[in-house]
Amino acid sequence: MSEPRPPAVQHDHKTDVPAAERFAARTAGMTASEIRALFAVASRPEVVSLAGGMPNLAALPLDALSAEVADLVAREGQTALQYGSAQGIPLLREQICEVMAEEGIRADPDDVVVTVGSQMALDLVTRIMCDPGDVVLAEGPSYVGALGSFAAYQARVVHVAMDEHGLIPDVLRHTLRTLAAEDIVPKFLYTIPNFHNPAGVTLSVERRAEVLEICASHGVAVVEDNPYGLLGFSGVRYPALRSMDRDVIYLGSFSKTFASGLRVGWALVPPAVRDRLVLAAESATLCPPSFNQMLVSRYLAGHDWRAQIKTFTEAYRERRDAMLAALETYLPEGCSWNVPDGGFYVWLTVPEGVDTKAMLPRAVTARVAYASGTGFYADGLGSRQLRLSYCYPPPERITEGVRRLARVLEAELDVVRTFGSSARPALRPGPQAPSPHTP
Amino acid sequence: MSEPRPPAVQHDHKTDVPAAERFAARTAGMTASEIRALFAVASRPEVVSLAGGMPNLAALPLDALSAEVADLVAREGQTALQYGSAQGIPLLREQICEVMAEEGIRADPDDVVVTVGSQMALDLVTRIMCDPGDVVLAEGPSYVGALGSFAAYQARVVHVAMDEHGLIPDVLRHTLRTLAAEDIVPKFLYTIPNFHNPAGVTLSVERRAEVLEICASHGVAVVEDNPYGLLGFSGVRYPALRSMDRDVIYLGSFSKTFASGLRVGWALVPPAVRDRLVLAAESATLCPPSFNQMLVSRYLAGHDWRAQIKTFTEAYRERRDAMLAALETYLPEGCSWNVPDGGFYVWLTVPEGVDTKAMLPRAVTARVAYASGTGFYADGLGSRQLRLSYCYPPPERITEGVRRLARVLEAELDVVRTFGSSARPALRPGPQAPSPHTP
Numbered sequence: 112m113s114e115p116r117p118p119a120v121q122h123d124h125k126t127d128v129p130a131a132e133r134f135a136a137r138t139a140g141m142t143a144s145e146i147r148a149l150f151a152v153a154s155r156p157e158v159v160s161l162a163g164g165m166p167n168l169a170a171l172p173l174d175a176l177s178a179e180v181a182d183l184v185a186r187e188g189q190t191a192l193q194y195g196s197a198q199g200i201p202l203l204r205e206q207i208c209e210v211m212a213e214e215g216i217r218a219d220p221d222d223v224v225v226t227v228g229s230q231m232a233l234d235l236v237t238r239i240m241c242d243p244g245d246v247v248l249a250e251g252p253s254y255v256g257a258l259g260s261f262a263a264y265q266a267r268v269v270h271v272a273m274d275e276h277g278l279i280p281d282v283l284r285h286t287l288r289t290l291a292a293e294d295i296v297p298k299f300l301y302t303i304p305n306f307h308n309p310a311g312v313t314l315s316v317e318r319r320a321e322v323l324e325i326c327a328s329h330g331v332a333v334v335e336d337n338p339y340g341l342l343g344f345s346g347v348r349y350p351a352l353r354s355m356d357r358d359v360i361y362l363g364s365f366s367k368t369f370a371s372g373l374r375v376g377w378a379l380v381p382p383a384v385r386d387r388l389v390l391a392a393e394s395a396t397l398c399p400p401s402f403n404q405m406l407v408s409r410y411l412a413g414h415d416w417r418a419q420i421k422t423f424t425e426a427y428r429e430r431r432d433a434m435l436a437a438l439e440t441y442l443p444e445g446c447s448w449n450v451p452d453g454g455f456y457v458w459l460t461v462p463e464g465v466d467t468k469a470m471l472p473r474a475v476t477a478r479v480a481y482a483s484g485t486g487f488y489a490d491g492l493g494s495r496q497l498r499l500s501y502c503y504p505p506p507e508r509i510t511e512g513v514r515r516l517a518r519v520l521e522a523e524l525d526v527v528r529t530f531g532s533s534a535r536p537a538l539r540p541g542p543q544a545p546s547p548h549t550p
Numbered sequence: 551m552s553e554p555r556p557p558a559v560q561h562d563h564k565t566d567v568p569a570a571e572r573f574a575a576r577t578a579g580m581t582a583s584e585i586r587a588l589f590a591v592a593s594r595p596e597v598v599s600l601a602g603g604m605p606n607l608a609a610l611p612l613d614a615l616s617a618e619v620a621d622l623v624a625r626e627g628q629t630a631l632q633y634g635s636a637q638g639i640p641l642l643r644e645q646i647c648e649v650m651a652e653e654g655i656r657a658d659p660d661d662v663v664v665t666v667g668s669q670m671a672l673d674l675v676t677r678i679m680c681d682p683g684d685v686v687l688a689e690g691p692s693y694v695g696a697l698g699s700f701a702a703y704q705a706r707v708v709h710v711a712m713d714e715h716g717l718i719p720d721v722l723r724h725t726l727r728t729l730a731a732e733d734i735v736p737k738f739l740y741t742i743p744n745f746h747n748p749a750g751v752t753l754s755v756e757r758r759a760e761v762l763e764i765c766a767s768h769g770v771a772v773v774e775d776n777p778y779g780l781l782g783f784s785g786v787r788y789p790a791l792r793s794m795d796r797d798v799i800y801l802g803s804f805s806k807t808f809a810s811g812l813r814v815g816w817a818l819v820p821p822a823v824r825d826r827l828v829l830a831a832e833s834a835t836l837c838p839p840s841f842n843q844m845l846v847s848r849y850l851a852g853h854d855w856r857a858q859i860k861t862f863t864e865a866y867r868e869r870r871d872a873m874l875a876a877l878e879t880y881l882p883e884g885c886s887w888n889v890p891d892g893g894f895y896v897w898l899t900v901p902e903g904v905d906t907k908a909m910l911p912r913a914v915t916a917r918v919a920y921a922s923g924t925g926f927y928a929d930g931l932g933s934r935q936l937r938l939s940y941c942y943p944p945p946e947r948i949t950e951g952v953r954r955l956a957r958v959l960e961a962e963l964d965v966v967r968t969f970g971s972s973a974r975p976a977l978r979p980g981p982q983a984p985s986p987h988t989p
Binding site for chain 1: 566569570572573574575577580605608612613615620621623624627630631633634666667669670673695698699701702703737738765766769771797799809811812820822823826830833834835836840841842
């Protein structure tokens with residue numbers, strides 16, 4: 112443990128900062144999500160929000176779940192309402208192994224740690240792995256919630272570029288060599304191989320083996336975040352990185368395949384990592400809610416969860432198709448986007464000169480919201496990109512939303528043609544903190 | 551953000567530590583709870599566990615709760631199972647203000663942040679306040695879960711002694727002067743004023759004002775942890791520190807007054823702290839479970855929660871009385887303990903020469919478990935103390951447990967009389983990490 116740093120303390124004291132506001136250095140990296148700054152407006156019913164990553168729960172069998180949860184409290188209330196173990200309920204950890212088997216993972220329930228959503232698993236993995244200044248590799252762009260956790264632990268994010276087949280191995284190799292020249296070995300590569308948030312792309316099978324080899328040869332751990340893997344539209348299941356390498360730290364979640372409001376996720380980790388992760392989890396929340404774990408366990412045991420995922424996926428495919436059709440129909444020249452084969456997101460690049468962050472307030476005024484690209488980079492890139500989510504609104508609303516966005520883009524382009532850029536004073540700067548509206 | 555530290559990284563790399571095991575420095579402070587190390591044995595039905603802090607839920611109206619939760623899912627499932635805001639549901643935050651009003655607190659729901667148990671609030675307050683090496687003051691002994699969070703953020707704990715009236719103002723004053731001489735101003739005083747865990751004592755009303763004055767005059771924030779305040783046996787309600795000073799950071803919980811398995815707690819903080827706390831909470835879990843928050847909200851709105859707390863309290867008083875009677879009847883000469891006026895715990899001091907940590911395995915073999923004192927200190931003190939919890943077992947089991955403990959103590963004292971000490975090679979050393987079995 113390092114020594115107290117008197118100067119800082121003395122300084123705070125002398126400058127009469129209120130006692131409760133002598134914050135830790137790490138808070139400097141925490142800044143508000145511009146999505147949240149706009150949320151009050153963006154959440155008005157007349158606004159079509161293509162910004163959020165809220166799953167569509169309309170297809171959930173609420174009556175059956177209502178009966179299930181009533182029975183849980185009536186029969187097992189004394190356990191469900193009581194503290195449990197920090198690692199999570201053994202039966203649920205066994206069932207989680209069955210879920211992971213869908214993507215080729217063979218795991219021991221002893222190596223599973225249940226967390227309050229996979230966000231908590233990601234936050235705690237960063238806690239036990241990263242000292243301030245440590246380097247973490249992440250795709251560019253990357254999940255805003257991951258960037259928030261990395262910032263909270265003062266890790267330095269180095270992005271690795273993607274193309275339509277996901278993370279580019281040659282770029283990864285080059286990045287690691289460049290860092291090695293500075294004697295820097297990143298603590299881990301954080302990657303979302305399936306239906307990437309926000310880029311929407313999927314890492315090809317050939318590249319999966321290559322990425323694992325490159326990281327292994329450089330002594331870099333791999334953290335695989337896979338909330339969308341079971342939500343593929345083509346029916347193809349890609350092998351999880353963890354199914355190819357037992358040293359991979361794997362993060363999973365029920366937020367997109369069952370119910371995000373229960374906040375049940377997990378980490379599958381090597382034993383040495385597990386022991387520290389459990390201790391970190393005890394510091395963080397003592398234990399995950401027994402009630403939520405037992406409900407998820409009953410759902411997995413008593414309901415056809417695979418059929419439910421199929422139902423969800425069909426709804427998402429229909430929405431994706433609506434969005435792609437609308438983009439083709441309405442968007443002006445010079446826009447480009449990917450065609451996601453699963454998950455929730457389309458990553459859109461707008462014409463030269465348009466600044467998506469500066470455009471956002473005008474889009475919301477035009478009653479459409481999106482997530483601007485800069486929030487998904489730790490290094491300020493992304494001003495020509497934005498993320499569109501097709502997961503939540505019904506197809507006709509998606510179409511209308513894209514139509515409105517197209518009009519806003521046309522107006523921006525008029526400004527660009529006149530002034531060369533559409534940028535105006537932006538909203539609050541800095542990396543976005545994660546927001547429930549952009550999971 | 552500080553620079554990467556190549557030597558450390560290079561060292562890890564060169565010594566061929568597995569990539570996934572290049573842990574952060576902070577993990578050095580994380581060691582397993584000896585309670586948990588013994589839990590497999592201690593949880594056998596034949597063992598009377600006086601170690602855990604699990605609330606007694608026998609009096610909960612499970613049928614009514616079953617109907618409530620069924621209705622929640624059937625009518626509001628689309629909201630209850632969906633992501634919510636990181637700060638927590640507005641209605642619940644209003645109701646939390648009503649709960650706090652029971653202890654004289656007048657608060658604005660905008661300043662309440664709902665968390666996954668108050669442990670999460672404590673962990674996140676430490677996250678936003680403490681840099682490595684910062685000093686935190688805490689009563690000696692203090693809550694093991696707090697020591698775990700302080701260790702996780704590499705804060706240095708300085709204990710302040712208590713007597714039967716709680717924290718001793720003169721000792722606090724002297725400690726602050728001593729630290730000031732080193733130019734150290736602690737980030738905050740962490741205190742449990744009511745029915746202290748583990749000491750069982752309550753801070754007198756006169757001392758409350760004095761403690762607040764001392765901290766204010768030294769520019770030290772106060773973090774008030776109050777999970778037991780409504781569980782007093784005499785019917786007296788002590789004014790919360792927060793009711794006397796709006797700058798106090800207040801932590802509350804439903805774990806002891808309703809249901810620990812729902813993991814719903816909160817922090818009431820000044821606005822500048824709230825903004826950072828919400829950002830930290832987003833990094834930690836995105837948002838607390840909507841489902842759990844809505845169930846607690848319905849419980850507070852639709853049930854006589856004050857009467858339920860009275861019922862809980864009567865059960866705890868009966869158990870406390872059973873424990874005190876058994877201690878008087880069975881314990882050998884030279885033991886001393888406090889008489890708690892509420893809460894869950896008796897803090898026992900054993901005769902000179904007896905080491906409670908070394909004795910624990912022998913106690914468990916004799917079918918009684920307790921929490922040894924050293925786990926409640928960051929500085930190795932407490933070897934002559936232990937914590938007895940009367941919250942969970944029925945009175946006759948408590949009596950039997952104390953009887954068994956007395957026999958073990960007698961045997962230890964025989965060893966002490968012969969060899970001068972009962973200490974033998976102890977269990978895993980180091981400060982205890984929090985465990986659900988010692989909340």
